[in-house]
Structures are given as structure tokens and as C-alpha cells.
Amino acid sequence: xxxxxxxxxxxxxxxxxxxxxxxxxxxxxxxxxxxxxxxxxxxxxxxxxxxxxxxxxxxxxxxxxxxxxxxxxxxxxxxxxxxxxxxxxxxxxxxxxxxxxxxxxxxxxxxxxxxxxxxxxxxxxxxxxxxxxxxxxxxxxxxxxxxxxxxxxxxxxxxxxxxxxxxxxxxxxxxxxxxxxxxxxxxxxxxxxxxxxxxxxxxxxxxxxxxxxxxxxxxxxxxxxxxxxxxxxxxxxxxxxxxxxxxxxxxxxxxxxxxxxxxxxxxxxxxxxxxxxxxxxxxxxxxxxxxxxxxxxxxxxxxxxxxxxxxxxxxxxxxxxxxxxxxxxxxxxxxxxxxxxxxxxxxxxxxxxxxxxxxxxxxxxxxxxxxxxxxxxxxxxxxxxxxxxxxxxxxxxxxxxxxxxxxxxxxxxxxxxxxxxxxxxxxx
Amino acid sequence: xxxxxxxxxxxxxxxxxxxxxxxxxxxxxxxxxxxxxxxxxxxxxxxxxxxxxxxxxxxxxxxxxxxxxxxxxxxxxxxxxxxxxxxxxxxxxxxxxxxxxxxxxxxxxxxxxxxxxxxxxxxxxxxxxxxxxxxxxxxxxxxxxxxxxxxxxxxxxxxxxxxxxxxxxxxxxxxxxxxxxxxxxxxxxxxxxxxxxxxxxxxxxxxxxxxxxxxxxxxxxxxxxxxxxxxxxxxxxxxxxxxxxxxxxxxxxxxxxxxxxxxxxxxxxxxxxxxxxxxxxxxxxxxxxxxxxxxxxxxxxxxxxxxxxxxxxxxxxxxxxxxxxxxxxxxxxxxxxxxxxxxxxxxxxxxxxxxxxxxxxxxxxxxxxxxxxxxxxxxxxxxxxxxxxxxxxxxxxxxxxxxxxxxxxxxxxxxxxxxxxxxxxxxx
Ligand SMILES: NC(=O)c1ccc[n+]([C@@H]2O[C@H](COP(=O)([O-])OP(=O)(O)OC[C@H]3O[C@@H](n4cnc5c(N)ncnc54)[C@H](OP(=O)(O)O)[C@@H]3O)[C@@H](O)[C@H]2O)c1
Ligand SMILES: NC(=O)c1ccc[n+]([C@@H]2O[C@H](COP(=O)([O-])OP(=O)(O)OC[C@H]3O[C@@H](n4cnc5c(N)ncnc54)[C@H](OP(=O)(O)O)[C@@H]3O)[C@@H](O)[C@H]2O)c1
Numbered sequence: 001x002x003x004x005x006x007x008x009x010x011x012x013x014x015x016x017x018x019x020x021x022x023x024x025x026x027x028x029x030x031x032x033x034x035x036x037x038x039x040x041x042x043x044x045x046x047x048x049x050x051x052x053x054x055x056x057x058x059x060x061x062x063x064x065x066x067x068x069x070x071x072x073x074x075x076x077x078x079x080x081x082x083x084x085x086x087x088x089x090x091x092x093x094x095x096x097x098x099x100x101x102x103x104x105x106x107x108x109x110x111x112x113x114x115x116x117x118x119x120x121x122x123x124x125x126x127x128x129x130x131x132x133x134x135x136x137x138x139x140x141x142x143x144x145x146x147x148x149x150x151x152x153x154x155x156x157x158x159x160x161x162x163x164x165x166x167x168x169x170x171x172x173x174x175x176x177x178x179x180x181x182x183x184x185x186x187x188x189x190x191x192x193x194x195x196x197x198x199x200x201x202x203x204x205x206x207x208x209x210x211x212x213x214x215x216x217x218x219x220x221x222x223x224x225x226x227x228x229x230x231x232x233x234x235x236x237x238x239x240x241x242x243x244x245x246x247x248x249x250x251x252x253x254x255x256x257x258x259x260x261x262x263x264x265x266x267x268x269x270x271x272x273x274x275x276x277x278x279x280x281x282x283x284x285x286x287x288x289x290x291x292x293x294x295x296x297x298x299x300x301x302x303x304x305x306x307x308x309x310x311x312x313x314x315x316x317x318x319x320x321x322x323x324x325x326x327x328x329x330x331x332x333x334x335x336x337x338x339x340x341x342x343x344x345x346x347x348x349x350x351x352x353x354x355x356x357x358x359x360x361x362x363x364x365x366x367x368x369x370x371x372x373x374x375x376x377x378x379x380x381x382x383x384x385x386x387x388x389x390x391x392x393x394x395x396x397x398x399x400x401x402x403x404x405x406x407x408x409x410x411x412x413x414x415x416x417x418x419x420x421x422x423x424x425x426x427x428x
Numbered sequence: 429x430x431x432x433x434x435x436x437x438x439x440x441x442x443x444x445x446x447x448x449x450x451x452x453x454x455x456x457x458x459x460x461x462x463x464x465x466x467x468x469x470x471x472x473x474x475x476x477x478x479x480x481x482x483x484x485x486x487x488x489x490x491x492x493x494x495x496x497x498x499x500x501x502x503x504x505x506x507x508x509x510x511x512x513x514x515x516x517x518x519x520x521x522x523x524x525x526x527x528x529x530x531x532x533x534x535x536x537x538x539x540x541x542x543x544x545x546x547x548x549x550x551x552x553x554x555x556x557x558x559x560x561x562x563x564x565x566x567x568x569x570x571x572x573x574x575x576x577x578x579x580x581x582x583x584x585x586x587x588x589x590x591x592x593x594x595x596x597x598x599x600x601x602x603x604x605x606x607x608x609x610x611x612x613x614x615x616x617x618x619x620x621x622x623x624x625x626x627x628x629x630x631x632x633x634x635x636x637x638x639x640x641x642x643x644x645x646x647x648x649x650x651x652x653x654x655x656x657x658x659x660x661x662x663x664x665x666x667x668x669x670x671x672x673x674x675x676x677x678x679x680x681x682x683x684x685x686x687x688x689x690x691x692x693x694x695x696x697x698x699x700x701x702x703x704x705x706x707x708x709x710x711x712x713x714x715x716x717x718x719x720x721x722x723x724x725x726x727x728x729x730x731x732x733x734x735x736x737x738x739x740x741x742x743x744x745x746x747x748x749x750x751x752x753x754x755x756x757x758x759x760x761x762x763x764x765x766x767x768x769x770x771x772x773x774x775x776x777x778x779x780x781x782x783x784x785x786x787x788x789x790x791x792x793x794x795x796x797x798x799x800x801x802x803x804x805x806x807x808x809x810x811x812x813x814x815x816x817x818x819x820x821x822x823x824x825x826x827x828x829x830x831x832x833x834x835x836x837x838x839x840x841x842x843x844x845x846x847x848x849x850x851x852x853x854x855x856x
Contacts, residue, residue, distance in 0.1 A: 022716075023574060023575070029641070133720065135570075138570060139563035143735070143738050146733070146740075147451070147734055288450075288451075289562075289725065295722075296717060296719060296721065303717050306714065
């Protein structure tokens with residue numbers, strides 16, 4: 001029997017307990033022995049639990065788990081940076097393997113944790129940290145191991161994808177849809193990490209570190225959220241043949257790695273354009289395999305529980321058979337994350353301009369002087385003096401766009417610059 | 429260093445050699461030691477090879493590999509049932525682990541081979557046998573191990589999917605598109621195993637045996653190919669909101685398992701409906717994870733090579749670290765594959781009837797008497813006396829449809845029954 005110490009009995013922790021109970025027999029067959037949840041760490045011992053769990057296994061003292069010599073495997077599901085990170089390291093130091101779904105801790109401290117695990121001869125698995133139930137971390141490490149991965153594109157945050165889907169389908173405003181999503185439990189009461197793109201950034205940093213065998217400094221990842229996306233932009237995207245998604249991108253580029261998260265125009269015909277609601281997907285290109293996509297529920301109690309229990313089964317199987325499988329370090333290769341200013345993209349640009357002759361000429365001159373050439377121009381004629389002007393550029397370095405914007409603002413007949421959204425088209 | 433004996437240097441074998449050369453360094457890091465292709469078995473030693481390979485490693489004598497004590501790992505890529513199966517068993521008997529992409533051998537003899545491997549303490553991996561480069565077998569065994577899998581739907585044959593896609597997009601006839609596909613190398617000169625559905629049947633049998641932890645008798649799998657699909661059916665499917673795909677199905681059902689391959693109407697809005705050309709996809713439903721789909725190139729030199737080399741890396745890593753990982757038997761549970769006559773489906777039925785009053789009433793009476801009720805009726809009025817009549821039924825057992833057809837044929841004004849195609853709608 002393999003004894004497990006569970007840290008956290010919230011959304012995912014309860015899911016793990018439920019799945020282990022529901023599929024007990026099949027799990028026992030796969031591990032080769034039975035699994036027992038020996039102790040569960042919670043914050044509040046007096047909280048009412050929906051779950052049918054013996055209250056004697058609950059504890060609010062971490063020492064009951066990390067200092068417990070009977071426990072072979074610690075499953076961390078309390079979330080947040082601390083004390084989660086400290087508990088994980090403590091468990092490893094005591095020779096216990098660890099399973100976690102904590103993207104924040106893995107994105108920030110993964111390299112250090114994996115190094116420690118290697119020294120101590122234990123395993124650390126974190127399938128649940130990216131893409132909920134979608135098999136992605138293990139497939140990337142194992143099934144695609146023969147490939148040189150060139151690019152990864154992910155829709156990695158369910159909350160923002162739900163909001164963008166609703167805005168697209170129902171033509172409703174960001175704030176309104178966000179409020180509804182919170183009411184329905186699809187968005188947290190503090191949704192900032194989702195909305196501002198940080199959740200997706202942690203996840204792409206984890207995927208990129210595996211795909212590119214390196215360690216990614218999370219602070220070097222460019223992040224932009226969806227709070228600036230208007231229904232007008234969504235509608236114009238549609239007219240132009242695109243949808244807007246919060247895309248997490250990891251690419252090899254000439255001078256290092258290109259890792260970023262931002263709202264992105266993607267062609268409507270691309271498989272990622274069809275990933276709606278709370279679904280997540282990872283689309284990647286490897287030199288041998290070509291294009292591959294995985295799709296499924298990126299969060300939630302049971303999908304995330306599925307990934308965590310899969311990790312538990314693998315690690316427990318190894319512990320049971322006496323195997324020592326230390327995690328391979330994903331940091332063999334040194335790569336630089338290239339500054340966003342150096343990255344080339346096409347851009348969608350929406351401005352309000354006065355409907356006068358010569359305005360477009362002035363604008364294109366400024367752009368041309370800054371090496372920005374246009375792929376398409378959409379001018380909407382209205383019965384007003386101020387009209388929207390929509391431009392899509394050819395690929396150009398971000399710094400030139402920024403310089404152009406500064407100069408465009410100085411043109412008298414440019415009333416406002418309302419949106420600047422990157423377009424992913426070339427390699428996708 | 430791990431020494432490999434490669435059996436076969438055709439399409440996939442050459443891909444494996446190329447990938448191992450291209451990504452040598454990264455593979456060495458992942459395995460922990462370097463890999464060397466010690467010997468390669470071919471049929472014809474004098475054949476011109478595109479590949480840059482030392483001719484001294486080539487042999488036409490299997491004993492140079494299976495009796496070679498230096499070789500740790502045998503990679504079987506000669507294809508066909510024999511001698512491939514015998515060579516695999518011989519290698520296992522000599523204590524060598526095996527990697528293969530041979531769906532025929534695994535579907536027919538997998539249980540026996542895995543049992544033998546278990547006895548001899550070696551590994552057998554076969555990721556390349558299903559879905560080409562798409563990670564599916566390992567994810568099913570490992571990443572989804574926490575789930576009770578309810579259903580698997582696969583588009584598992586690239587040739588037929590290419591043909592159906594062309595027929596759908598260009599309104600061209602089966603024979604014409606097949607001939608073109610053969611000219612372009614997308615279909616074999618003897619395409620029968622693809623066209624008639626057997627290739628997909630081997631693959632779904634392999635997936636089902638893993639998902640349902642059982643051994644599937646391939647002869648109990650119902651198989652129907654795409655050669656009977658007409659452009660009229662494709663066009664009518666479109667009008668009714670469906671596309672026609674050669675679908676491989678594995679489901680749990682009340683009295684056992686429902687495993688089959690046949691052309692199927694699937695709703696146009698379903699993610700599988702968008703899987704076009706030579707792409708493959710596997711869509712499944714697990715109790716915890718919900719719906720998951722994986723998508724990618726289902727065949728070809730490099731995608732299949734990617735899967736084979738991934739297996740080589742995993743097995744070599746285990747051999748190198750001295751681990752003994754015997755394959756778990758997928759046959760723990762006894763399941764019966766239920767006869768197709770007992771399976772419930774909705775059906776699409778296309779008939780030619782004389783355009784006379786009372787014909788529809790006669791037809792619906794026969795159907796009603798046989799427990800077949802109708803979900804929709806599409807009658808095309810033409811300036812002729814014989815008109816097409818299209819019916820879609822509610823779910824009903826196959827035996828009742830068959831009985832109805834016999835009786836419908838006896839109605840004088842039913843000129844012909846042109847098509848009967850299953851509709852997948854309820855659970856998909
Ligand atoms: N929810 C999802 O859909 C999802 C998806 C993917 C990954 N994840 C990740 O999974 C992890 C857990 O998320 P969750 O949604 O399950 O969180 P949650 O519902 O907030 O549950 C947290 C649990 O941890 C316990 N806990 C929190 N701080 C603690 C402390 N300092 N000491 C002891 N116990 C403490 C809480 O105890 P009480 O019960 O006593 O309050 C609660 O049981 C996070 O890393 C998250 O990012 C979640
Ligand atoms: N092609 C694909 O896209 C694909 C995709 C998935 C799975 N697979 C599977 O991969 C396997 C290999 O397929 P393939 O397309 O690479 O086949 P292939 O191109 O026909 O190559 C077969 C190779 O095996 C050698 N060979 C055949 N019979 C032999 C024998 N009796 N003794 C010694 N050598 C023999 C041939 O030698 P010579 O070179 O001397 O003729 C040739 O090198 C099959 O099981 C197939 O089902 C293929």
C-alpha cells in the first residue's frame with residue numbers, strides 16, 4: 001500500500017478524493033497496490049465538507065504529513081506561492097515524491113524544485129498545472145520527445161476564453177460578461193490573474209521550459225490581458241476573417257525564445273479558432289510530427305483531478321516497484337527570452353480619424369517612414385465627421401509600431417488610437 | 429550506449445533513422461546515453477537507399493539481430509503479420525525489448541506478445557501503431573489512467589479521410605478520387621485494408637483494449653468501408669447538417685462493448701467533423717476528464733517516425749537506468765463485444781420511390797411495425813416519376829432496421845434502397 005499525504009481539500013483536492021474512490025479498483029490494478037489517503041491538510045478543521053471523509057485524517061498541522069515516515073507521496077493542492085512552495089521542498093527534503101497542480105510555484109520555482117528532487121532521488125509531477133485534464137506535460141516530455149519543437153500556441157485560460165466566447169457570440173461588453181461569469185462560478189471573485197493573462201503566462205512558461213529544455217524566467221514573459229478588448233474589435237475581427245483569443249505563445253526565434261501572452265487575431269479557419277467556452281487547447285509544431293493539437297477542459301474539479309490522479313498513479317507505481325525515476329532537468333540549454341520590442345508581428349490597429357481628404361495619406365506616410373507596411377485597410381464611412389479606420393500591417397518589429405503610434409498621435413486629424421492587437425498568421 | 433536492431437528500412441524505418449540523426453543530441457540527453465543503430469534488417473540488400481547509411485549495418489539475416497547479444501532493443505518496422513510477429517516474439521524470448529508500429533500484429537497478437545514480454549521482463553511499446561504521430565497510446569495508458577473511459581471515437585485512417593474530404597469538397601466520385609490519391613501516394617496500390625475499414629478496425633481494437641482493460645477479438649469487430657458512399661449521400665448529409673466520416677467507435681454498452689468501424693453521419697458542429705484530409709483524431713469521454721480530443725497527422729514517414737522514436741527513447745531510458753518496467757496486461761477484465769445486430773443507432777436511409785400518393789404511408793407503416801420511428805423525412809420533388817426519399821430514424825436496434833429493409837424491398841413502389849448509413853448523434 002502506498003500512503004498519500006494530501007495538502008488541500010478545496011476544489012481540486014475534493015476532486016482527487018472522489019476520483020480515487022470512484023475508480024479505486026482500476027487504479028489499484030494500474031499501480032500494482034492500493035493507495036490510501038493517510039492525512040489531509042486543511043486550513044480550517046471546522047469547515048463543513050461536502051465530501052464523505054473520515055474527520056480523523058484531517059489535520060491543520062503540516063508536520064503530520066511532511067514528518068510522517070509512513071507517507072511516501074505528498075500531493076500539494078493548496079495553491080498560491082507560500083506556504084505551498086515551502087511545503088513541497090520540505091516534503092522532497094524528507095524523501096517524499098510530490099505531485100502538484102500549482103502552476104505558480106512550478107513556473108516560478110520549478111527549476112529549483114526539480115534540482116532538489118534530483119538530489120534527493122524523488123519524483124515531482126505537475127500535469128495538472130497546465131491545461132486541466134488535457135494530457136499535455138507528459139506527452140510533451142515523452143510522446144513528443146523525438147521532436148525539436150518549433151512553436152507552441154495555447155488557449156490556456158478557461159475564464160478568459162469563456163468571456164471572449166460570450167462577447168463574440170452575444171455582442172456583449174467585457175465588464176458585463178465578466179460579472180456574469182463570476183456569478184456562475186466561471187471566474188474567481190478576484191479574477192485579475194486570469195483576466196490580466198498571468199495565469200496563462202505561468203502555463204506557457206511551464207510548457208516552453210519543457211519543449212525548449214530550458215529554464216524560463218517568468219518576469220521576462222510579456223503579458224497582456226483581455227480587459228481592453230471591445231465588442232467593436234471582435235466584430236471587426238469577424239469581418240476580416242479572424243477571431244480574438246487570449247493566446248499563449250512559445251516559439252524559437254533567431255536570437256532566443258519568443259514567449260508571450262496577449263489577445264491575438266487568429267484566422268477563423270485555424271483549429272484553435274474553434275476552441276470555445278471554458279475549453280483549452282494546445283497546438284504545437286514539431287520537426288518530425290508536424291502539427292498536433294490537444295483539446296479538452298482546461299480547469300474544474302474533475303478534469304484537473306483527472307490529471308493529478310494520473311500523476312499519482314505513475315509516481316505510486318514507480319514507488320511500489322522500487323524504481324528510482326528522478327526528474328530530468330529541463331534546464332540543460334540556456335536560452336534568452338527576446339524582448340517584445342524585438343519581436344516581429346502583424347498588427348491590427350483601430351483609430352478614429354476625421355473624415356477629411358489627405359488623412360489616410362498622412363497616416364500611411366508616418367507608418368511607411370517607420371518601416372510599417374499595410375496588408376489591408378478598412379475605412380467605415382459614417383454620417384459623422386469622425387470615422388473609424390482599421391489597418392492590418394505586414395509583420396514588423398514591435399518597436400517600429402510603438403514609434404509609429406507616438407507619431408500618429410501627433411497628427412491633428414487622428415482623434416484617438418483605440419486598439420492595437422497582434423495578428424498571428426504567418427506560422428500558425 | 430544502447431544498441432538498437434532495426435527491422436525494416438522502408439517508409440517508417442527511414443524516418444526513424446533520419447529523426448535519430450537530426451535530433452541526436454537532444455535524444456542523448458533524454459535517454460541519458462547515446463543510441464546506436466547496430467544492425468538493420470532489409471529484404472533486398474542491393475536496393476538503392478536514399479538514406480546515408482553505412483551498408484555494413486544492413487543485413488538480410490534476422491539472426492544477426494535477434495541472436496546478437498549486443499542488441500538491447502529491437503524496432504520492428506517491416507509490417508505485415510508474418511514474419512514480423514515471429515521476429516517480435518523471438519526478440520522478446522532473447523530478452524530484448526521491442527518497439528513496433530505494426531497495428532496488424534498488435535491487434536491480432538497483442539495479448540500474447542504482452543504476456544510473453546511480462547514473463548521475460550522486457551518492454552513492448554507500440555505508439556506508432558495508432559494515429560501516427562499523435563500522442564495517444566501512452567496518454568491513454570498514463571495521462572488518462574485515473575478515468576473510466578466511456579467512449580472513444582476515432583478518425584484513424586488517413587487515406588479514407590482524404591478521399592471523403594475530397595469527395596465532400598469537390599463533389600467528385602469515390603473511384604475517381606481514389607485513383608487520384610493512389611497517383612499522389614496518399615493511397616497504397618492495394619488500398620483494400622484502408623478502404624474496407626480494416627486498418628481502422630485494428631487501430632480501434634488496440635485503443636479499446638487499453639481503454640477498457642481487456643483483450644479484443646478482432647474478428648468480433650464490425651467493419652464496413654467507404655466504397656459504397658456516393659456523392660449524393662455526402663450532399664444530403666450536408667443539407668441535413670452532417671458530414672460523413674469513416675468513424676471507428678469503441679463504447680461501453682449495457683451488455684459489453686460496442687466496437688465497430690463504418691461510415692457515419694456526424695453533426696457538422698462536432699470537433700471531429702473538422703478533421704480533414706490525411707489528418708487523424710481521437711475523441712474520447714472519461715468520467716473525470718470529460719471530453720478530450722487529440723489531432724494530428726495519422727501517418728507518414730516523419731509523424732510515425734516521431735512516435736516510434738519516442739517509444740525508443742522511453743524504453744532505452746529504462747534499459748539505461750536498469751529499470752524493469754514490464755508492460756501491464758490490458759486484459760484484466762473480460763468483456764464481450766456485442767453483436768452489431770444488438771446495437772442501437774439512428775440511421776440515414778435513402779430510397780428511390782415512385783412519386784405516388786400513399787407510398788410514404790406504406791413505408792412508415794412497415795417501419796413502425798418494426799419499432800422504427802422517424803426523426804426526419806426529406807422528400808425531393810423532381811420532374812420524374814421516381815423520386816429520392818430520405819429518412820433519418822430515431823435510435824433503434826440494427827436487427828429491426830434489417831428486418832424493415834427486407835420488407836421495404838417488397839413494396840412495389842419502392843424502386844430501390846440506395847443507402848443505409850449510421851448516424852452518431854446522441855453521445856457524441
Ligand atoms: N480549481 C481549478 O479548476 C484548478 C485547475 C488547475 C489547477 N488548479 C490548481 O490547484 C491548486 C488548488 O486549487 P483549488 O481550486 O482546489 O483551491 P481551493 O478550492 O481554494 O482549495 C484550497 C485548499 O487548500 C487549503 N489551504 C489553503 N491554504 C492553506 C494553508 N496555508 N494551510 C493549510 N491548508 C490550506 C484550504 O483549506 P480549507 O478547506 O480549510 O479552506 C482548501 O482545502 C492551485 O494551485 C490551483 O492553481 C486549480
Ligand atoms: N507508412 C506509414 O505511414 C505508416 C504509419 C503507421 C504505421 N505504419 C506501420 O509501420 C510498419 C512499416 O511500414 P512502412 O510503410 O515503413 O513499410 P515499407 O515502406 O513497405 O517498408 C518495409 C521494410 O521492411 C523490409 N522488409 C519487408 N519484409 C521483410 C522481410 N520478410 N524480411 C526482411 N525485411 C523485410 C523492407 O525491405 P526492403 O527495403 O529491402 O524492401 C522494407 O525496408 C508497418 O507495420 C505499418 O503498418 C506505417
